[in-house]
Amino acid sequence: MKGYQKYFLNKLSWFLITFVFAFLLNFILPRLMPGDPVAAIVSRVAQGMSNTSGVQAIYEQYARLFGTNRPIHEQFFIYIGNVARGDFGFSISQYPRTVFDVIRSSIMWTIALQFPAIIVGWLIGNTLGALAAYLKGGFDKILMPVSIFVSNFPAFGMAVILMVIFGVALEWFPTSGGYGFDLIPEFSWKFIRSVISHYQLPFWSIVLIAIGGQAIGMRSMAIYELNADYVKYARFMGIKDRKIIGYVFRNAMLPQITGLALSIGTMVGGALVAEIVFSYPGLGYTILNGVMGQDYPLISATTLIITIMVLSANFLIEILYGIIDPRIKAAQAD
Amino acid sequence: MKRYTVTLFSVLMILSMVLAACATPTPQIIEKTVEVEKVVEKTVEVEKIVEKTVEVEKIVEKTVEVMVTAEAEEGTLPRNETLYFNGQQWNPVVGWNPYSNNNNNAMAIAQQDNARVIMFETPYLYNMLDGKQYPLLADGDYAWNDAMTEVTFKIKAAAKWNDGTPVTAEDVAYTWATAVKYETPLAASNKDFIDTIEAVDAQTVVVKAKLGDDGKAVNPLQVQAYLSTNYVVQKAWTETLEKRANGDAAALLADPAEDVAYSGPYHKFFADESKVVYVRDDNYWGQDASMWGKLPIPKYLAHTIFKDNAAGSVAFAKGEVDVSQQFNSNVNLLWESYGLPISTYLTDAPYGIGASLPTAFFNLKAYGLDQLAVRKAIAMAVDYPTIIANAMTNQSATFDQVPRSLMNPTAGEQALYDREAVKDLQWAGNDIEGANALLDEAGIVDTDGDGWREYNGKKLSYVATCPAGWSDWQAAIEVVAAAGKKIGIDITTNYPDWGVYQTVVTASDKDLPEGYEIFMMWSDGAGPTQPWGRIRKLMSSEFVGMASNWNGNWGQYSNPDADELIKAIPAESDPAKLKEMYTELVKIYLSDVPSFTLMYRPQAFHAVNETVWTNFPHDGDGTTPPVPPLDLTDGWSIAGLYNLTLVNP
Numbered sequence: 001m002k003g004y005q006k007y008f009l010n011k012l013s014w015f016l017i018t019f020v021f022a023f024l025l026n027f028i029l030p031r032l033m034p035g036d037p038v039a040a041i042v043s044r045v046a047q048g049m050s051n052t053s054g055v056q057a058i059y060e061q062y063a064r065l066f067g068t069n070r071p072i073h074e075q076f077f078i079y080i081g082n083v084a085r086g087d088f089g090f091s092i093s094q095y096p097r098t099v100f101d102v103i104r105s106s107i108m109w110t111i112a113l114q115f116p117a118i119i120v121g122w123l124i125g126n127t128l129g130a131l132a133a134y135l136k137g138g139f140d141k142i143l144m145p146v147s148i149f150v151s152n153f154p155a156f157g158m159a160v161i162l163m164v165i166f167g168v169a170l171e172w173f174p175t176s177g178g179y180g181f182d183l184i185p186e187f188s189w190k191f192i193r194s195v196i197s198h199y200q201l202p203f204w205s206i207v208l209i210a211i212g213g214q215a216i217g218m219r220s221m222a223i224y225e226l227n228a229d230y231v232k233y234a235r236f237m238g239i240k241d242r243k244i245i246g247y248v249f250r251n252a253m254l255p256q257i258t259g260l261a262l263s264i265g266t267m268v269g270g271a272l273v274a275e276i277v278f279s280y281p282g283l284g285y286t287i288l289n290g291v292m293g294q295d296y297p298l299i300s301a302t303t304l305i306i307t308i309m310v311l312s313a314n315f316l317i318e319i320l321y322g323i324i325d326p327r328i329k330a331a332q333a334d
Numbered sequence: 335m336k337r338y339t340v341t342l343f344s345v346l347m348i349l350s351m352v353l354a355a356c357a358t359p360t361p362q363i364i365e366k367t368v369e370v371e372k373v374v375e376k377t378v379e380v381e382k383i384v385e386k387t388v389e390v391e392k393i394v395e396k397t398v399e400v401m402v403t404a405e406a407e408e409g410t411l412p413r414n415e416t417l418y419f420n421g422q423q424w425n426p427v428v429g430w431n432p433y434s435n436n437n438n439n440a441m442a443i444a445q446q447d448n449a450r451v452i453m454f455e456t457p458y459l460y461n462m463l464d465g466k467q468y469p470l471l472a473d474g475d476y477a478w479n480d481a482m483t484e485v486t487f488k489i490k491a492a493a494k495w496n497d498g499t500p501v502t503a504e505d506v507a508y509t510w511a512t513a514v515k516y517e518t519p520l521a522a523s524n525k526d527f528i529d530t531i532e533a534v535d536a537q538t539v540v541v542k543a544k545l546g547d548d549g550k551a552v553n554p555l556q557v558q559a560y561l562s563t564n565y566v567v568q569k570a571w572t573e574t575l576e577k578r579a580n581g582d583a584a585a586l587l588a589d590p591a592e593d594v595a596y597s598g599p600y601h602k603f604f605a606d607e608s609k610v611v612y613v614r615d616d617n618y619w620g621q622d623a624s625m626w627g628k629l630p631i632p633k634y635l636a637h638t639i640f641k642d643n644a645a646g647s648v649a650f651a652k653g654e655v656d657v658s659q660q661f662n663s664n665v666n667l668l669w670e671s672y673g674l675p676i677s678t679y680l681t682d683a684p685y686g687i688g689a690s691l692p693t694a695f696f697n698l699k700a701y702g703l704d705q706l707a708v709r710k711a712i713a714m715a716v717d718y719p720t721i722i723a724n725a726m727t728n729q730s731a732t733f734d735q736v737p738r739s740l741m742n743p744t745a746g747e748q749a750l751y752d753r754e755a756v757k758d759l760q761w762a763g764n765d766i767e768g769a770n771a772l773l774d775e776a777g778i779v780d781t782d783g784d785g786w787r788e789y790n791g792k793k794l795s796y797v798a799t800c801p802a803g804w805s806d807w808q809a810a811i812e813v814v815a816a817a818g819k820k821i822g823i824d825i826t827t828n829y830p831d832w833g834v835y836q837t838v839v840t841a842s843d844k845d846l847p848e849g850y851e852i853f854m855m856w857s858d859g860a861g862p863t864q865p866w867g868r869i870r871k872l873m874s875s876e877f878v879g880m881a882s883n884w885n886g887n888w889g890q891y892s893n894p895d896a897d898e899l900i901k902a903i904p905a906e907s908d909p910a911k912l913k914e915m916y917t918e919l920v921k922i923y924l925s926d927v928p929s930f931t932l933m934y935r936p937q938a939f940h941a942v943n944e945t946v947w948t949n950f951p952h953d954g955d956g957t958t959p960p961v962p963p964l965d966l967t968d969g970w971s972i973a974g975l976y977n978l979t980l981v982n983p
Binding site (some may be wrong): 033034035036037039040041042043055056057058059061065090093094095096097105106109163167168175176177178179180181182183184185186188190191275276277278279281285289292293294 | 409410411413416418425426428429434436437438517519522523583584587588589590603604606607608609611636638639640641642644645648649652654831832833834836837840880881882883884885
């Protein structure tokens, strides 16, 4: 256990160091963008305003409020204070809402869309990839080109195609929104049905693309493993195919699991394309707006969440690897 | 075994799609005999705050064509009581505070030339079609005193807040006093020409203009405009808000004001990330005979939040939006090719009434652009019909129909200048020969044979620009660049991000950097101070030197003659004299070419889908005063809400 403890501490210290740097970058990078976020607010407020000194006064008022007129180190301490308070300060693009409030109202939509899509895409993709490697023949010959074709589809194209076919032409599914345009959210079958129906197109537009990529990855890993020496040796030993397949897929799965963890870590970033094409509520579009409006607090908060999720997912995977695959622990603990 | 798994997955995929498809029944029209209970007393929980008793209208037994979807039930907005909009609200609503101006609550809070008055109300309503201000909270017309230093108007006796208390002159005065005290945007934009607003008695308001050294009002035009631009907020609620904010201006402006008092016909029903819904207040004071005489027709106003124009257009075509205020490209195809019950204010191009003048500005300090011949040649060579056809899909009048000046295409503004006097100056565009001749004559020719003209030995090379992603503007800028190539001036295009673009363009305290030689910005639309306000923002040198200039004259043009005329117009009331002054300004503008208009753009795009509602404002619909093609919520266009009828009552 000594070796494992060392391995664990090693990983933990890297986790903390990375986190500190990521935290700093999350703060600094958005503020290095050219442009001025307060100008965007003023442009909104000053529409139809005709006197000269008034616009200037408003500009200064908002610059004071968001602290953009202060030196960057002072802004950093304000930021830390906001993070510590938990609300991340006022959002610039959606002022007077706090960043916490902005994120809270759309994060559930994003997770509800992304998490199942990632898992389903991963499961289907890996199963298909493994089957292609194992069954070979006709199945592989069809699956492989189709997977390459679909996985290279731009997400935008896939979303629009699904919308045109199933939304506009066949009218099977609604084309926009998270629920019916004529509904008010409440706990009723009607509302739930509407949510499910609105969910389909954005969901499949993500899943279909994910399947292809996962299948290709899994197929090549599995083919590689199927031809490994230990497989041949096991065959000579007369071990049953089913048993061998078990070994093979456990080994082929390792990189795929890393990929899955990273996808889950970054899912909070949102499915931007699906959100825009289907006007689906979620964080992706909120973040895009934040970036366009140079909403520093919002960008910093969302990237911080993504950072923490990715780091944690990585950390967990590394810890799990230490348990699953003793070779990794041994190599790292040296 | 594995084969079964594949089959299973495929079946699951198809099944889930089919099942979900069954979830929402497609509406179909059938003949159905409807039997409805006579009068129902129904308790509806509104917003979980108040319990409200609603009386459902009496409906008699008859045979009708009905849209059969699921039954109207709680949690559903009845389609034939709800008017749907798009194009105004692009992000979630963040507040209900009329002092803030920054609540991203476009339908409820917009204090502008055509102020949106569904929730908060202005004393007067501006009508862009006839240029007049009609009383809303006010009783009768306002009156200037003889010295033109103060305006007096009365508040209607019937005007009430939602809590039943009367709207008083004191409310008007206190709204202004609060704005001044906390330096809100309202005060910032008006305190240069309004001194005080006082309540003489419960009904009478006096607005005292700020006076110049000569003892005359600094700007009577803008004092008048205040009356139809800015809301009256309840004094009692304001005091509550002040207490809550503890006298802190930032806290006062940041307050989401969910408890705000309002005098308008609608208020918050529901708002989230996907939509905002307003519900009618059936006790609205405006049903008094002294105002509308009835309630506005739709019980709910709803605005779905779309993420881009494309999504909004699809929903509009599907009948999920009744009034579309966004730019629907090739809007005419919706009825010509798809046969949808969609229409615009005018049946033919330009489909709407142009109000603003999207304009290309020259950086007048850029090399060669300080030469009139270069500026004028570029402006003459531009192919405007192509801009109007491509960028605006013909939703703009052409410069043959409305020759260029400083006026928008409305009849009122066109009558303000003498077209004959400036006829020789109004270029129609696409005049390559004329442009080339002009440059040759000025001695700006290609001396080194590379195909590009030089001025003093240096090649004329510019960047034309507008914000990235503003597709209609980008299309226009491409046409400007193409014109340069035809006359030997090298114009390339570049599209910076809006965040960068706005910072550069509005910094009028410095010279514009390289890459901003020809750039696009907007101009004012229709309003009570127009065309004066627009002309000022296109030509007045008072904006040169401003650190964040959100007004205009971004090319930093300066002409003392123009400045003098702009200063004199607000105090002038003689129509003949005004016409002379405006004509002179047009002459200066078209001679100096500090900037040039690329197209006409409506105040608000206005297209309607008449699947559910009908009797929307159309040209020649016989309304007096005419209801303008805006959003049915802003300025006098709210009158349109009282005229709507159902297609299938």
